[in-house]
Amino acid sequence: MRRRSRFVSRAVAGALVVAQVGYGRRPQPRTPRATRALVLLMLTASAAEAVQARGVRRGGTALASAGAIGFAAELLGVATGRPFGRYAYSAKLGPRVGGVPLLAAAAWASMARPAWVAAGWASRRRVLRVPLAAAGLAAWDVYIEPRMVREGYWTWERRGRYEGVPATNFAGWFVTGLAVAGAASALDGDRPDARDDGALWLYAWTWAGEGLANAALWSRPRIAASGGAAMGAIAVPALAARRRA
Numbered sequence: 001m002r003r004r005s006r007f008v009s010r011a012v013a014g015a016l017v018v019a020q021v022g023y024g025r026r027p028q029p030r031t032p033r034a035t036r037a038l039v040l041l042m043l044t045a046s047a048a049e050a051v052q053a054r055g056v057r058r059g060g061t062a063l064a065s066a067g068a069i070g071f072a073a074e075l076l077g078v079a080t081g082r083p084f085g086r087y088a089y090s091a092k093l094g095p096r097v098g099g100v101p102l103l104a105a106a107a108w109a110s111m112a113r114p115a116w117v118a119a120g121w122a123s124r125r126r127v128l129r130v131p132l133a134a135a136g137l138a139a140w141d142v143y144i145e146p147r148m149v150r151e152g153y154w155t156w157e158r159r160g161r162y163e164g165v166p167a168t169n170f171a172g173w174f175v176t177g178l179a180v181a182g183a184a185s186a187l188d189g190d191r192p193d194a195r196d197d198g199a200l201w202l203y204a205w206t207w208a209g210e211g212l213a214n215a216a217l218w219s220r221p222r223i224a225a226s227g228g229a230a231m232g233a234i235a236v237p238a239l240a241a242r243r244r245a
Helices: 002-025 032-054 056-080 103-122 126-150 167-187 194-217 221-244
Strands: 087-089 154-156
Touching: 002 032, 002 194, 032 056, 032 103, 032 194, 056 087, 056 103, 056 167, 103 126, 103 167, 103 194, 103 221, 126 154, 126 167, 126 194, 126 221, 194 221
Parallel strands: none
Antiparallel strands: 087 154
């Protein structure tokens, strides 16, 4: 059973890489259908890895909690402007509840465990793991936020200095990430080990792949440098620690 689960996890991860490379080479802007499919595939890859590493109950519960916390934060954000700032979703991401696409939960869930595992490798001090994981989640948004805004998936009431994105957005991601990582700590507080290599690989691949795409394919050097530095602050020490182990 475990061998089959590992095969499924690796197969889905491979499919994700192929799909992301193809997505990156599509003419801009990409179609909403392609974007929605990629979000779902990323969620599937993260879910398959979580189940393979931690089992259906433990891995699935942590994944669901991340999606629920992230979705609740988005509902609050759209309704009140807190903690992210004032913004509104378009209809491009599909069905919405309270103005928030259901796919928003998938986005939070897909990167929660990779950030949690990477943070566990980046620092072996338990007290630092939750804030590092929250920072790792917010760092991912440094890559994706400008692209999604540019392609019309949501709009900000007030433009910010970073590609039109206000600083409050990243503060909101960090605060929400603290709640997501706190739940992960309660549900899966074990130190990462070889079982979690798939999650670390997903974080590292996202860091490298997004950087390469922004720099070489989309001519967005500022985003490549900013996102690369932000995610790299977690990914590089995590990969170094894993190699030493």
